[in-house]
Amino acid sequence: MSRPLPLASSPLLASKVPPWRSKLLVGLLVAGFGVLVARAVWIQVVRNDFFQRQGEVRFARTLELPANRGRIFDRNGLLLATSVPAPSVWAIPEDVDATPEQLARLASLLEIPLPELKKKLADDDKTFVWLKRQVDESAWQKIAEMNLRGIHERKEYRRKYPEGEAAAHVVGFTNVENIGQEGVELFFNKDLGGRNGSQRVIKDRYGRVIEGVGEQVPPVDGRDLQLSIDSKVQFFAWQKVRDAVLQNRARAGSAVVLDAITGEVLALANYPSYVPDKRVNLSGAQLRNIALTDTFEPGSTMKPFVVGLALETGRVKPSTPIQTAPGKITITGSTISDAHPHGVLTVEEVIQKSSNVGTVKMAMQMEPREMWEVFSAAGFGQKPQLEFPGAVGGRLRPHKSWRPIEQATMSYGYGLSASLFQMARSYTVFAHEGEIIDATMLKREQPAKGVRVFTPETARTMRRMLQMAAGPGGTAPKAQTVGYSVGGKSGTARKQEGKGYTDKYRAWFTGMAPIDNPRIIVAVMIDEPSNGQFYGGAVAAPVFSEVVQHTLRMMGVQPDVAVKPQIIAPQVQESF
Amino acid sequence: MTRLNLLLIVAVLASAFWLVQVQYRSRVLYSTIYQAEKESRQLEVNRERLEAELRTQGAAGRVERIARERMQMRTPTPAITQYVTRSGAAMPEAAR
Numbered sequence: 119m120s121r122p123l124p125l126a127s128s129p130l131l132a133s134k135v136p137p138w139r140s141k142l143l144v145g146l147l148v149a150g151f152g153v154l155v156a157r158a159v160w161i162q163v164v165r166n167d168f169f170q171r172q173g174e175v176r177f178a179r180t181l182e183l184p185a186n187r188g189r190i191f192d193r194n195g196l197l198l199a200t201s202v203p204a205p206s207v208w209a210i211p212e213d214v215d216a217t218p219e220q221l222a223r224l225a226s227l228l229e230i231p232l233p234e235l236k237k238k239l240a241d242d243d244k245t246f247v248w249l250k251r252q253v254d255e256s257a258w259q260k261i262a263e264m265n266l267r268g269i270h271e272r273k274e275y276r277r278k279y280p281e282g283e284a285a286a287h288v289v290g291f292t293n294v295e296n297i298g299q300e301g302v303e304l305f306f307n308k309d310l311g312g313r314n315g316s317q318r319v320i321k322d323r324y325g326r327v328i329e330g331v332g333e334q335v336p337p338v339d340g341r342d343l344q345l346s347i348d349s350k351v352q353f354f355a356w357q358k359v360r361d362a363v364l365q366n367r368a369r370a371g372s373a374v375v376l377d378a379i380t381g382e383v384l385a386l387a388n389y390p391s392y393v394p395d396k397r398v399n400l401s402g403a404q405l406r407n408i409a410l411t412d413t414f415e416p417g418s419t420m421k422p423f424v425v426g427l428a429l430e431t432g433r434v435k436p437s438t439p440i441q442t443a444p445g446k447i448t449i450t451g452s453t454i455s456d457a458h459p460h461g462v463l464t465v466e467e468v469i470q471k472s473s474n475v476g477t478v479k480m481a482m483q484m485e486p487r488e489m490w491e492v493f494s495a496a497g498f499g500q501k502p503q504l505e506f507p508g509a510v511g512g513r514l515r516p517h518k519s520w521r522p523i524e525q526a527t528m529s530y531g532y533g534l535s536a537s538l539f540q541m542a543r544s545y546t547v548f549a550h551e552g553e554i555i556d557a558t559m560l561k562r563e564q565p566a567k568g569v570r571v572f573t574p575e576t577a578r579t580m581r582r583m584l585q586m587a588a589g590p591g592g593t594a595p596k597a598q599t600v601g602y603s604v605g606g607k608s609g610t611a612r613k614q615e616g617k618g619y620t621d622k623y624r625a626w627f628t629g630m631a632p633i634d635n636p637r638i639i640v641a642v643m644i645d646e647p648s649n650g651q652f653y654g655g656a657v658a659a660p661v662f663s664e665v666v667q668h669t670l671r672m673m674g675v676q677p678d679v680a681v682k683p684q685i686i687a688p689q690v691q692e693s694f
Numbered sequence: 695m696t697r698l699n700l701l702l703i704v705a706v707l708a709s710a711f712w713l714v715q716v717q718y719r720s721r722v723l724y725s726t727i728y729q730a731e732k733e734s735r736q737l738e739v740n741r742e743r744l745e746a747e748l749r750t751q752g753a754a755g756r757v758e759r760i761a762r763e764r765m766q767m768r769t770p771t772p773a774i775t776q777y778v779t780r781s782g783a784a785m786p787e788a789a790r
Contacts, residue, residue, distance in 0.1 A: 186742075202743040255743065280749040319728075327728045328721040353754035601772030667771070677772040684773045 177320050178331060185312030187275070187296055188340030190289055190303075192349040193382070193561050197280055198289050199303065201296070204252035204276035207261065212242045213268030220264060224249075227257050251294055252276045277303070279394040281349055284356040287407040288347055288386050288559075291394040300405065302345065302559065304507050312340035344561045346382030351375055354668045356387035359642070362661045363389045366647035372408040373643075373661065374542040375669055378549035378636040381557045381566035383504075384669065386410075386539070408645070410504075413512040413535040417609035418472045418593075418654075419628050420493075420531035422548065422580050425469055427492045428480045430576050436466045436583070442475040449526045454478055469583040472593045472607070474530045481529030482522070489525065490517035495571045496544040496554055498536050505559045512536035531609065541628050542641035545606075548584065549636035552577035581605055585633045594655035597629055599663040601677030602670055604631040606640075606662065608654030613646070622646045627658035631666045632678040640665050 161169060190199040207228060216224065221239075225232040228250045238247050252274055261269065277292050279285070290301020298307035315337035320329040355373045363371040375385040392404045406412070428434045445459025456473050468476030481489065494500060499514025512535040520528070527533045536544075539557070546555045546568070553568025572580070584605030588597040594608040606629015612619040626643035630636040642658040642665065651657050750756075761767040 197746060197749040200742055200746045202746050203739050278746045278750070280746060280753050282753065282755065284753075284755060322721075326725050328725050330724065350754050353758070357755070357758075668769070671770070671772075671775075676777055681772045683776075 177322070178318060179321055180316055180318050181327075183315035183317060183335075183337040184275075185314050185337035186339045187277070187292075187312060188306075188310040188342045190310070191342065191344045192347045192352075193345065193384075194348065195344070196349050198285055198345065198347070198349065199277055199279050201275040202278045203255050204274055205255065205258040205271040206251040206274045207249040207253055207258065208270050208272060209239060209247055209249050210268045210270075211239045211244050211247055214239050214266065215268070216266050220266060223264065224261065224266070224269070227261050228253060229257075277394075281353065282393050282395070283391040284353040284387065285347065285349060286391045286394045287388045287409075288345070288352065289394065291397065300507070301407070302343065302506070305505055306343055310340040310343065313338040345559055346377070346380075346384065346561050347386070347559070348384045348672065350672055351665075351669050352385040352387060354672075355385040355665050356389065356391070358661050358664050359387050359644075360389040360391075362642075362644055362657065365649065366644055366651060366657055367649045368644045368657075369646040370403065370408055371642070371644045371661075372412075372538050373665060374409050374539050374639075374641045375665060376542050376546065376557060376639040378546060378630060378639050379565050380562050381543075381546065381555040382562055383557055383559050384638065385665075407506075407508060408643070409538045409641075410502075410506065410509040411537065412645075413510055413537050413540075414624055415532050415534065415611050415614075416498075416536045416541055417531035417611045417626075419541050419544075419607050419609045419626070420529070420534075421469060421472065421477045422584060422607060423492050423496055423544075424477055424481050424484075424489065424529045425465060425583070426547075426572050426576050426580050427484065427488060428465070429579060430572050431484075431488070433483055434465045434480060436464065436579055438465050439463070440465065440468060440476045440479055442468070442473050442479075445475060447475045447478055447526075449478070449482070449523045450521070452523045454526060454530075466583050466586060469580075469607075470586040470589075470592045472587065477530050478526045481526060484525075486517040486520040486525050489528065490514070490520075492571065493528075493534070495569065496547055497540055498534060498544065502537075502540060502543060503556055504539070509539065510537055512540055532611075538626065538641050538643045541626070542639050545628050545630060545639050545641070547571045548577050548580045549630045549639050550577075581630070581633050581636070584629065588629060588659070593653075594627055594659040596655060597627060597659035597662050597666075599631070599667040601679055601681045602631045602666060602675070603633040603679050604629055604663070604666055605633040606630060606659075608659055610652060610654045622648075623652040625652055625654040625657040627654050627662045629662055629666075631670060632675065634678065637673060637675050638666065638669055640669070 187201050189197060192198050221235060222232055225235040228235070230250055235249065238249060241247070249269070258271055262271070275296065277296070279289055279291070281289070288301055290298060290303035292298050292303050298304035298310065303310065315335040317334040318331040319327045320331060322328050355375055359371040359373045362368070370388070370390060372388045373385065374383070376382070377384055386407070386409055388406070388408045390404045392400050429436070439462050441461075442456060442463050443459060443461045445456040447454050454474055456475050460467075460471055460473055463471060463473055463476050465476075465480070467473075468480075493514055499512060501511035502509050514534045524533050543557050544554070547553070550568050551574040552572035553570050555566035555568040582605075584607060585603060586592055587608075588594050588604050588606050594606065597604050597606055597608070606627055608625070608627045610623060610625050613622040613624055614620070624643065624645050625647055626641065628639070628641040630639045640662050642661045644657045644661070647657045
């Protein structure tokens with residue numbers, strides 16, 4: 119049994135320390151905790167932004183949500199341009215430890231020379247180097263399978279153009295940053311472009327997205343475009359222009375097909391062209407959209423406008439005789455002549471035989487202002503209102519500055535200039551019952567609203583004359599085609615270089631079909647044919663004929679000219 | 695009093711665990727949605743690529759070349775075309 123120790127009274131335990139010391143200690147501890155609490159409040163409540171930010175940097179990321187660039191379709195909904203994935207391959211040079219065989223295979227997959235690849239990987243100081251931008255998805259798959267260290271991809275998109283060369287000038291192309299550089303891609307860049315969206319997310323330590331923070335900014339995809347181009351007509355026109363350029367050993371060629379009712383551009387083909395998917399070492403000549411950017415003196419193509427004006431103002435009738443002998447006419451000291459002297463021609467025959475003298479005689483009865491008004495109403499000297507970059511307006515001087523000889527030469531198409539596209543469009547005056555209509559690159563369902571230039575009767579009369587010009591005894595009988603009546607005017611001009619004319623030529627043909635109720639207008643131009651033939655009627659008219667034939671068949675237009683059928687009906691075996 | 699406190703502590707703990715659980719589930723679900731969206735985008739891109747590929751294979755130029763060279767076909771002309779009216783009868787020669 120033990121006795122409880124009287125602790126309080128034990129002299130050994132009696133403290134000699136003054137009681138304030140323990141109070142001080144408690145006070146210090148409390149103060150210490152107070153400081154910690156204050157600091158915690160300071161960091162977590164009052165001034166928490168720094169650590170918040172540091173924390174976010176470690177787990178929050180802003181993801182870019184890429185917008186798709188709009189696609190381009192032809193009038194029948196066939197793809198002309200779309201975006202496809204094309205990974206860009208990059209490397210961290212110091213991480214790469216590939217064997218020489220692997221490097222050789224990598225170089226061949228990337229389609230770059232091996233020394234170039236080695237040079238790119240040689241610089242160990244760099245932490246980032248592009249090996250190749252926008253390779254094929256399949257090539258990257260193979261590279262990924264090699265499992266090389268230090269080789270990475272970045273997801274990118276590239277435009278693909280299924281129609282290739284044939285529609286290159288119409289559709290154009292984009293650069294590596296997906297910004298339109300040429301053609302429709304350039305003109306509608308804003309519409310096609312779209313806007314990238316973004317979303318802030320939290321990632322876990324494996325890099326998986328586990329939470330979205332705040333509002334998502336959704337990506338806005340680019341608008342899809344539907345062009346008026348018919349890719350089959352486009353291809354066929356391009357093919358025929360190419361064949362004609364090669365056959366005539368010409369420098370270039372171009373064709374425009376317009377719908378005569380709606381004003382839609384069905385085809386706009388140029389040769390030489392390029393493959394828009396593989397653009398290397400392109401020359402300016404390949405890139406140029408000749409039909410829109412090259413202007414030249416429209417020559418005989420202008421004559422129908424002068425004759426139309428003479429008919430319209432009642433100065434002549436189609437059967438009015440005009441003396442063109444001796445095939446020459448002198449105006450203020452300068453002589454204008456015909457290629458062949460003709461004698462007395464009717465107004466119709468002036469167009470049919472393309473007589474300069476006959477046209478000049480009609481033009482000289484007119485005021486310069488009248489002629490100028492008809493020419494500008496037909497779109498000459500004005501930039502066409504077309505949804506396309508680079509279209510030029512050619513040159514038509516104001517009528518006040520015309521001297522008599524200039525008025526005379528302008529009546530048969532010299533002293534002013536126009537592009538092939540302008541010439542095609544100007545012929546809507548004849549094809550669209552006397553009205554000029556606006557051309558468009560976008561699909562348009564309803565007929566275009568026109569501006570009247572001539573009365574419907576004059577337009578019909580002129581169409582008959584154009585038919586004669588493309589018929590037997592005309593300047594371009596080769597424009598005729600099986601099954602369809604055609605009409606049009608050929609033109610040939612020496613090219614101007616510097617101040618004088620050279621012995622290089624340019625040949626073209628502008629016409630329409632079927633002539634009674636025109637559905638299409640086709641203009642063809644061949645630049646510098648040098649294989650013996652150089653007249654528009656010999657070089658350009660055959661292309662016109664084939665393009666008309668094919669286009670009208672594609673459009674389902676029934677032939678308006680009787681054709682001797684060559685269908686061999688299957689023989690039916692007689693039975694007993 | 696003590697019993698009430700205990701009850702409240704249990705309630706607080708339960709709700710805390712439940713909250714953690716819900717948070718976790720929501721993250722798993724979000725991650726799944728994100729993955730699915732990514733896959734859908736990938737499939738969309740692939741479809742686009744294949745469509746472009748199909749279109750390239752069916753481009754007028756290629757079809758024309760193969761038809762002409764490999765299948766010995768030729769472009770029709772009105773001379774070898776039989777035009778029919780909507781009723782199906784062949785068109786009389788004069789009406790052409």
